[in-house]
Amino acid sequence: MAVSKIWKVTVRLDQVIDYATNPEKTAAKEYSPEQYQALADVLQYAKDEEKTEREFYVGGINCNASTARDQFVTVKEQFDKCDGIQAYHGYLSFKDEPNITPELAQQIGTEFxxxxWGDRFQVVVTTHLNTKHLHCHFVVNSVSFVDxxxxQNNEKHWRYFRHIADELCRQHQLDVIENPKRGTGKNYYAxxxxxxxxxxYVDSAKAVIDEAISKSNSYADFKYILRQMGATFDDxxxxxxxxxxxxxxxxxxxxxxLGxxxxxxxxxxxxxxNRNRVKLEPFQKGYYYRPKQYVLLTREHxxxxxxxxxxxxxxxCYKLGYLPxxxxxxxxxxxxxxREDLMKLDQITAQVRLLGREHISxxxxxxxxxxKVEDEIKTLTADRTHLRNEIRKVNTDDDLLSGKKQQISALSERLKELRKEVRLCDGIAERSGVMRENLNAVLADEEKIKNNRKENRDYEYRR
Structure with missing residues (x-):
């Protein structure tokens, strides 16, 4: 089973309008027609009779599904928050297997x-039967009826509640994706x-590799030809x-x-x-073999x-005398x-290593x-929070408890390293401007000293 991300509903969405009917427009005085219609469209789409068997698999949490739109609007008007995001629309998709039925899908969706969201928000839950895989739709009011x-972030990002979906599936003997992979598909734009x-860039990279391979008899030749073609290869x-x-x-x-x-x-x-290929070239009179000349790269290059x-x-670092x-x-x-930066050489060294390791220019x-590091921190923090909640449960097996504690310790160590990386990035962004100013001032002073020495030599020569 997989949980999609929840997307916001602000104005009328094309993909929702295509499936929506035209409900009666009865917008409140301070509520814009576009916002009111957007809320109606997404609710109508979630409750589409052709997909839910005449609304048999439609339910509401903290609201009545048949009047959910008006109840959503009432809460927004009560707290004077009628603008901005109107609702959140998401879904829960189930793998095609014999154990899953529409009734069970609706039950899991409602429990989820x-x-x-059940403690603070109004939710409409429906189960659609019009596709190969059963899936539940959720329409959540963006404003809490409690306060x-x-x-907030932890209420609308899948990384914070995907563990709940997996736990419910395990309780009902359904398959669970243990290690979901994200972002492995081919780039949509490409x-x-x-x-x-x-x-x-995908096809261009393949063409460059194919051409370099066709001209190479060794791996060293391959890398050299890539450089000649203007490509940068890091292996x-x-x-x-x-x-x-x-x-x-x-x-x-x-x-x-690339495949x-x-x-x-x-x-x-x-x-x-390519080594087994036989190259047949026409005989050329007076053919002269010219050996290839290679230029050895020096430190200066x-x-x-x-x-x-x-x-x-x-x-x-060179101006500080730290290099070479x-x-x-x-x-x-x-x-x-x-001179002041001599006391900060450890920080500067760590920042240099980060820039070199990640090829940041x-x-x-x-x-x-x-x-990217901050996103990984959020994901690992959510995983650690889930594990901490698990070890607080009563009647937990000692071996299982020990294993979860070890996982928490490993996550904490990884989070410590990632937070250090974030601090290094902040330090680089702050320090780079100061470095440029110092280097410009140093170069100006060196140029001034050089000119003074030249004038003194000229003066001594004229004497």
Whole structure:
């Protein structure tokens, strides 16, 4: 069974209007017709007779399903919160199996809605029978009838209540997805471009890999040809995924997203298969073999290619005397603007390692990484809260209790690391501007000293 995300209803939605009838418009004086109609449409869609067997599988929690729209509006007017989001619409989908029936689906949906929203909100629960899989629809008032407060994050995000849905399914001997995977499908935008015959980064990445493989006889040749084509390929064993960035695109793509034929093992197999090919070339008189000339990269070349935030930090560490490692640090020759940061070398070092490890070069990449870490923190926090609630139950087995405590400890350690990453991101965003100002001031002073020395040499020469 899977729980979808809950989406908000503010004005009339096309996908709801297609299935809705035209109910009588009786909007209140301070209630706009669009908001009133949006609430009517989503309720009418959830109670569609063709999908619910003439409303046999329709119920209400803290409200009457037949007059739910007016009761929703009454609560909003009572607390003077008629604007903004009118309701939340969600569904609970069940796997096609013999144990599930419409009556059981409606029962599970009602129990689920009572445990999640029943204490504070009005909910309409229906079961639709018009698709292959039975699924329950929920229409939840956005304003609580208890205290007039709007729905909070933990009441409208699936990560906080998916454990309740799994627990109810287990109680009724239904299958449960133990480790749900999110975001593994092909990119929707890229798929639509592919269907329309337009270029996209997925097809471009496949074409680049295919061309590089066709010209390679070894894995080293493959990587070299990718560089010649302007692509950036990262196959570091220290990273979890191998990623490729094609010239003309600013986004990395994992090889695992391209299909089985583009995994690292499969790419090597295709390259090694080229060794058995026989190349027949026409004889050319006076043919002269020109050996390939390779330019060995030096430290200067590597440093010159580094830019963005990571390059800024490396340059700053160089000015602090922290880099290169083989040179001894001399604080006496350090510029006065940089001496204070010598006491913060541990923080700066941790920030440099984060930028290098995650290949962060711009502020957009930094904030994107921070957002990803914060989402993982929310998910792990919800999992830990659920485990803590489980160990408080009476008559819990000792072995099970010990296992859950170990899981809580592991989650806490992981959360500690993630929160440290967030603090590092905040520190980078705050410190990068100060670094640029200090470096500009240092460079200006060095240029001034250089000009003064040149003037002194000229003066001595004229004497």
């Amino acid at each position: 809605a009572k445990r999640v 007039g407060k709007r729905m 798929r639509k471009l592919h269907e329309a015959g337009m270029p996209n 570091s064993p220290n990273h979890k995924y191998q990623v490729l960035r094609v010239k003309g695109y600013q986004k990395n793509i994992r090889l695992t997203r 089985d034929d583009y995994s690292l093992e499969r790419i090597k197999e295709r390259i090694y298969g 590597k440093i010159r290619k580094v830019g963005g935030l990571y390059g800024l930090y490396l340059h700053y 490692k083989y040179q001894k640090q001399n604080p006496a020759r350090l510029h006065y603007l940089l 711009t502020s957009e990449q930094l904030f994107s990484y921070k957002s």
